[in-house]
Amino acid sequence: MITIYGNYHSRASRALWLLEELALPFKLRPVVQANRLADPAAPDAPLNTRSPEFRKLSPMGAIPVLEEDGLILIESLAINLHLARKAGGPLAPAHENELAQMEQWALFAATWIETDALALSFVYRRKEQDTEQGKAQIASLCSKLARPLSALETHLTTHSHIVGGRFTVADLNLAEVLRYAQDHPEFVDPYPRVKNWIGLCQKRPAYRAMWTKREAETV
Ligand SMILES: N[C@@H](CCC(=O)N[C@@H](CS)C(=O)NCC(=O)O)C(=O)O
Structure with missing residues (x-):
């Protein structure tokens, strides 16, 4: 179990x-x-x-x-x-190369995106987004995220999904890491393919089911 x-x-x-x-x-x-x-x-x-x-x-x-x-x-x-x-x-790797790509994208998410996406979310959790300091932090974090997000946008110009032309754990992992940045919804505006891809990931019934349980949770 x-x-x-x-x-x-x-x-x-x-x-x-x-x-x-x-x-x-x-x-x-x-x-x-x-x-x-x-x-x-x-x-x-x-x-x-x-x-x-x-x-x-x-x-x-x-x-x-x-x-x-x-x-x-x-x-x-x-x-x-x-x-x-x-x-x-x-959702699983179909062969060794897909496994390598899925591991790569998970590390990409953890090393190029998570820290700055989380920091963006914390500006909002501290309710500082409309302060001068908060706005400066948001601008700086969006600028730090530009490199991985531009890379992801480029990837999505020739790929419907992150790996293998179908929704896999690679999409799920990356979309969940990027979700922190969504507290500042404009972060994704310069990257229309990324925006569309996250939207599709989050429309999935399993995501909605998880989210409904999250909203019902009292912690
Ligand atoms: N790299 C770890 C990070 C885990 C992590 O920081 N978890 C947070 C919650 S999202 C936590 O447990 N924070 C409470 C604490 O550190 O005491 C992972 O992705 O699993």
Whole structure:
């Protein structure tokens, strides 16, 4: 049985979307981010990323974690590549070259995009988007994202999807990383193909199902 530790308001959403796509049975063990709690060490605190019990599973103390028949994985994009590959089917790599490309795009997302996309989201979470400092940060982050987004736009001029001409875990991983930047919707305006591709990813019934559960979640 697959167990995901985490919640829908975290990077666990990546695995939870994929599990909807794959229609696989799984258990979600709620773990909340410690920084969302007033006192994560309180005796009545819910299981959280600093709980000793959880730290035994994840030395990083971060969610998501996957546990499956003795296998423990603590990186969301690796969890998804594993789940897709093990399940097989259209979302999985069809051969070694596709696997290499899917790994490449997951690393592309994690190294070229995630930090700046997340920083963009945090400007909005801090409600600084209309301040002079916030506007300057947004401009700087959009300019840092221009290089990977231009590369992605170029890729999408000759490819309908990220890998293999069909929706795969590579699209899902990249779309989820880029989602952070969507708190500033204009980020994607200079990249019409990227905009269209994210829209198509997020119209998928499995994404909508994940999102509905996220909206119903109280963390
Ligand atoms: N690179 C890791 C990052 C995991 C991560 O930072 N998770 C956040 C939630 S999205 C977390 O657990 N934060 C709470 C904490 O660090 O205590 C991944 O992609 O899985």
